[in-house]
Amino acid sequence: MAQEIKQGQIVAYLTEKARASTREGWSRELDKVWDSMAADLKKHKSFLGMKALWNIENNQEIVVLAYWDNLADRLAYEKTAAGGVRARMETTLQGPPPRPKYEVLRAKGAGLDGIKLGHIVAILSARSYAATRAAFERDMAKVWEEATGVLAGRPGFVAAHALWSIEGTRDAKVLGVWNTLDARLSYEGSVAGHVRGRFESLLEPPYPRPKYAVVKST
Numbered sequence: 001m002a003q004e005i006k007q008g009q010i011v012a013y014l015t016e017k018a019r020a021s022t023r024e025g026w027s028r029e030l031d032k033v034w035d036s037m038a039a040d041l042k043k044h045k046s047f048l049g050m051k052a053l054w055n056i057e058n059n060q061e062i063v064v065l066a067y068w069d070n071l072a073d074r075l076a077y078e079k080t081a082a083g084g085v086r087a088r089m090e091t092t093l094q095g096p097p098p099r100p101k102y103e104v105l106r107a108k109g110a111g112l113d114g115i116k117l118g119h120i121v122a123i124l125s126a127r128s129y130a131a132t133r134a135a136f137e138r139d140m141a142k143v144w145e146e147a148t149g150v151l152a153g154r155p156g157f158v159a160a161h162a163l164w165s166i167e168g169t170r171d172a173k174v175l176g177v178w179n180t181l182d183a184r185l186s187y188e189g190s191v192a193g194h195v196r197g198r199f200e201s202l203l204e205p206p207y208p209r210p211k212y213a214v215v216k217s218t
Contacts, residue, residue, distance in 0.1 A: 003111045006104065006107055008070065008103065008104065009069055009070070010074045011068075013064075014089070015062065016095060016096075016097035017095070018054075023213065027215045030215065034052070037088050043081075045076070048112055050065065051121075052215050053215065054213050055212050060094075063212055102164060105136070105140055106160075106162040108144075109158055110159045115214060116214065118179075118180075120183075120212070122211045123210060143201065156178045157179075158177040163175070
């Protein structure tokens with residue numbers, strides 16, 4: 001059964017520098033802990049899946065995305081078993097990472113199980129002009145279908161997710177997933193400006209869009 005990504009789900013967003021200096025090195029370090037982490041997470045109600053991402057600039061920046069069906073179950077996990085999973089992940093990182101949580105506001109394309117090893121994830125991060133989740137959701141509704149319609153028409157497009165911080169920071173993220181780096185670069189060299197402009201109209205500059213490769217997936 002496909003792991004559908006839909007509005008209201010929760011994404012725990014971990015970012016830090018890896019101890020390893022290369023993608024291959026970090027992948028080997030994850031090999032020591034990933035399966036046991038995934039096994040523990042799968043015991044918890046509403047856990048959907050987890051993706052480990054490596055910045056393709058090889059600057060040791062990593063992102064780990066953990067998807068949950070609802071906030072209550074994520075918070076229950078944090079109160080009980082999160083410490084053991086957290087400790088294992090941190091053996092691969094330079095320091096204890098922040099783990100802000102986001103709500104999925106919009107999703108298009110493949111479900112979570114369609115995001116696979118080697119796929120490329122471009123992540124736009126910026127603060128919303130809107131002060132509240134409701135206001136940002138209304139703003140996103142005005143641009144989402146047009147922007148993602150362009151994305152969906154591009155070869156190699158896999159999925160897109162719009163996220164809103166539940167921490168009250170006005171932080172928003174738009175994730176675009178592509179099956180190859182060449183497909184993402186082809187998009188950037190052609191119609192990306194139109195899509196970018198639609199999303200940037202909702203957000204305060206700057207608009208960084210680092211790209212990551214999926215190195216682990218469950």
